[in-house]
Amino acid sequence: MNELRLEEVSVRYSRSDGAHVRAVDAVSLRLSAGRVLGLVGETGCGKSSIGRVAAGIVAPTSGRVLADGRPLEALGRRGRRREDLPLQMVFQDPFASLNPRRRVAAQLGDGLAAAGVRADDRPARARALLARVGLEPDSAGRYPHEFSGGQRQRIAIARVLAARPSIVVADEPISALDASAQAQIAGLLRGLVAEEGVGMMFISHDLSVVRHVADEVAVMYLGRIVERAPVEELWAAPRHPYTRALIGAIPRADGRGVLPDALGGEVPDPAAPPAGCHFRPRCPDAFERCPRRPALAAVSPATEVACFLHHDEVDEPAADGRSMRARHARA
Amino acid sequence: MSALLEVRDLRVCLPAGGGQAAAVDGVSFAVDRGGVLGIAGESGSGKTMTGLALLGLTPPTARVTGSARLGDVELVGLSGRALRDLRGARLAMVFQDPLTSLHPMLTVERQLTEHVRHHERVPRRVARERAAELLDAVRIPDPRRALRAYPHQFSGGMRQRIAIAMALAGRPEVLIADEPTTALDVTVQAGILRLLDRLRREHGLAMIVVTHDLGVLSALADDVAVFYAGRIVERGAREQVLGAPRHPYTRGLLDALPEGGRGGMQPIGGSAPALGEVPSGCPFHPRCPYAEEACPREHPPLAPVDDGRALSCHVDPFADDRVPVARR
Numbered sequence A: 001m002n003e004l005r006l007e008e009v010s011v012r013y014s015r016s017d018g019a020h021v022r023a024v025d026a027v028s029l030r031l032s033a034g035r036v037l038g039l040v041g042e043t044g045c046g047k048s049s050i051g052r053v054a055a056g057i058v059a060p061t062s063g064r065v066l067a068d069g070r071p072l073e074a075l076g077r078r079g080r081r082r083e084d085l086p087l088q089m090v091f092q093d094p095f096a097s098l099n100p101r102r103r104v105a106a107q108l109g110d111g112l113a114a115a116g117v118r119a120d121d122r123p124a125r126a127r128a129l130l131a132r133v134g135l136e137p138d139s140a141g142r143y144p145h146e147f148s149g150g151q152r153q154r155i156a157i158a159r160v161l162a163a164r165p166s167i168v169v170a171d172e173p174i175s176a177l178d179a180s181a182q183a184q185i186a187g188l189l190r191g192l193v194a195e196e197g198v199g200m201m202f203i204s205h206d207l208s209v210v211r212h213v214a215d216e217v218a219v220m221y222l223g224r225i226v227e228r229a230p231v232e233e234l235w236a237a238p239r240h241p242y243t244r245a246l247i248g249a250i251p252r253a254d255g256r257g258v259l260p261d262a263l264g265g266e267v268p269d270p271a272a273p274p275a276g277c278h279f280r281p282r283c284p285d286a287f288e289r290c291p292r293r294p295a296l297a298a299v300s301p302a303t304e305v306a307c308f309l310h311h312d313e314v315d316e317p318a319a320d321g322r323s324m325r326a327r328h329a330r331a
Numbered sequence B: 001m002s003a004l005l006e007v008r009d010l011r012v013c014l015p016a017g018g019g020q021a022a023a024v025d026g027v028s029f030a031v032d033r034g035g036v037l038g039i040a041g042e043s044g045s046g047k048t049m050t051g052l053a054l055l056g057l058t059p060p061t062a063r064v065t066g067s068a069r070l071g072d073v074e075l076v077g078l079s080g081r082a083l084r085d086l087r088g089a090r091l092a093m094v095f096q097d098p099l100t101s102l103h104p105m106l107t108v109e110r111q112l113t114e115h116v117r118h119h120e121r122v123p124r125r126v127a128r129e130r131a132a133e134l135l136d137a138v139r140i141p142d143p144r145r146a147l148r149a150y151p152h153q154f155s156g157g158m159r160q161r162i163a164i165a166m167a168l169a170g171r172p173e174v175l176i177a178d179e180p181t182t183a184l185d186v187t188v189q190a191g192i193l194r195l196l197d198r199l200r201r202e203h204g205l206a207m208i209v210v211t212h213d214l215g216v217l218s219a220l221a222d223d224v225a226v227f228y229a230g231r232i233v234e235r236g237a238r239e240q241v242l243g244a245p246r247h248p249y250t251r252g253l254l255d256a257l258p259e260g261g262r263g264g265m266q267p268i269g270g271s272a273p274a275l276g277e278v279p280s281g282c283p284f285h286p287r288c289p290y291a292e293e294a295c296p297r298e299h300p301p302l303a304p305v306d307d308g309r310a311l312s313c314h315v316d317p318f319a320d321d322r323v324p325v326a327r328r
Helices: A047-054 A104-114 A119-132 A137-141 A149-162 A179-196 A207-213 A231-236 A241-248 B047-054 B080-086 B108-119 B124-137 B143-147 B156-168 B186-203 B214-220 B238-243 B248-256
Strands: A003-014 A020-032 A036-040 A062-067 A087-090 A167-171 A199-204 A216-221 A224-230 A297-300 A303-305 A313-317 A323-327 B005-016 B019-031 B036-040 B063-070 B091-094 B174-178 B206-211 B223-228 B231-237
Touching (some): A003 A047, A020 A036, A020 A047, A020 A199, A020 A224, A036 A047, A036 A179, A036 A207, A047 A087, A047 A199, A104 A119, A104 A137, A119 A137, A119 A149, A149 A179, A167 A179, A179 A199, A179 A207, A179 B248, A199 A207, A207 A216, A207 A231, A207 A241, A224 A231, A224 A241, A241 B186, B005 B047, B019 B036, B019 B047, B019 B206, B019 B223, B019 B231, B036 B214, B047 B174, B047 B206, B091 B156, B108 B124, B108 B143, B108 B156, B124 B156, B156 B186, B174 B186, B186 B206, B186 B214, B206 B214, B214 B238, B223 B238, B223 B248, B231 B238, B238 B248
Parallel strands (some): A036 A199, A087 A167, A167 A199, B036 B206, B036 B223, B091 B174, B174 B206
Antiparallel strands (some): A003 A020, A216 A224, A224 A303, A297 A303, A313 A323, B005 B019
């Protein structure tokens, strides 16, 4: 697989209190071999839901997921099939994907077996995988609890690699780790992309981390993408006020004692998002046009932003739930 | 004037591999009223155990020695009634996961008023007033409505604010915050950092902030102590330790940050030693790019250097390096 495309993907569900939540609202994204797409936003913005759709774990409520142009079917009741192997996921907590009662070798063996590696060849392949992620090959005989957090994440990554994936979705893979382990795992993931040509979605709430890993970044707020740009451009010249707030909130470890800027308010209830631009109630730059919903529109060849500070294009939801784009009549 | 909290040669020994191993191996530091001490280090460096030892919350198998004086009270060796009276009233703690200190089945009001009444003999009505004041102090919007809610009805950031309100119920002098923002979004983290900073400025609350995130300490701490394998390797004013670090480990931690030196996200090789497997001499020597002959043999004492900070390094490779890390 060289390319995974999400087209107008929405994920809706009913909450236990009966409210209908649109966790993901008509999001289009593309993952390509050898590239990292960073997906950034606060808790509850829908980034993990998109990750699960991209990894084929859940089906979108509407929209399409295309693998090299062919529609992808989400996991059925019988679990993963051989053709799902190209899509793999790395989670924040490596324990979520590792069985505490089985030796590392056995767990890597499962993935290798699923990928069709013969039983005789599995031990050698398992050792090679461990070496690939920077662990002693002898680690194969140990149990997950015998490793540090960073080492466990390496094991989880080795397990993902056993399936020879072409697309890996990594959901907050380093945010539970110490600073040094964060840097190690980020380097490892980056290496897999560069050397094995894996395409990756790297999901994180921390833009300063994403900056080091991703080629392109999509910033999400309340189920929608508000800005998409090449990583250096986004970092150097963020356009959406929300992207600016995310960057301003990052504490700098320069010893100068400067408190980071806090973004006021909280993420609103996704069951009742504010009308128009969802970010409007927290936005320091909101003005009279913002009660309408801005389209995610191109403002430079590689950059799109959903904000009336940068263009006039409106994207209003129509009665059938699909969006209708129109240009504001300039006052 | 002597410090509010003075810790001298604190040691916490835990059973490990049939013997005893020091999780905290003789650390000393002081915190003034309204002052913030940052304790930095990786998992297993002894930073959390140090906080727990001050509150008498170490595991039953632990042996705590040394001294920790809060005003005229010696905390080490305190037990039973005396310890319970002190906890919350003079010394309180906030954890990474606010649900550690919040009961999921009880309303915020029930939990907060219980804490207030545990420390002050006041009627329920007064305790309720005080609970609302506490929520207001930690900037919970609409405190009266919040009192009627359950913890799960709040976001992670709001829960941490409630946990902080709970810790403040007994009007403590020292607040120990262990990774208080690590589980939060950066935007929410910024709000909690501003709250903690306001509490120390407005109420003179002294704080020990324990974290692996040097960005958090750069925003909040007056002094920083960097822990490695149970010992302090560098200790001094924030501007010195984080602005111009002298210990190779401190510099390694800073370079590992996304915004750190040498382009950022430069990992330190290897990993921190497990309890009971601490290398001889300087415990950092196997990971240190500057290690020399003496390093595996002799432990370098933590001693003051020319600019006033305390440093535990034979080599001191950055002695003349006055260029702040972030700008290299």
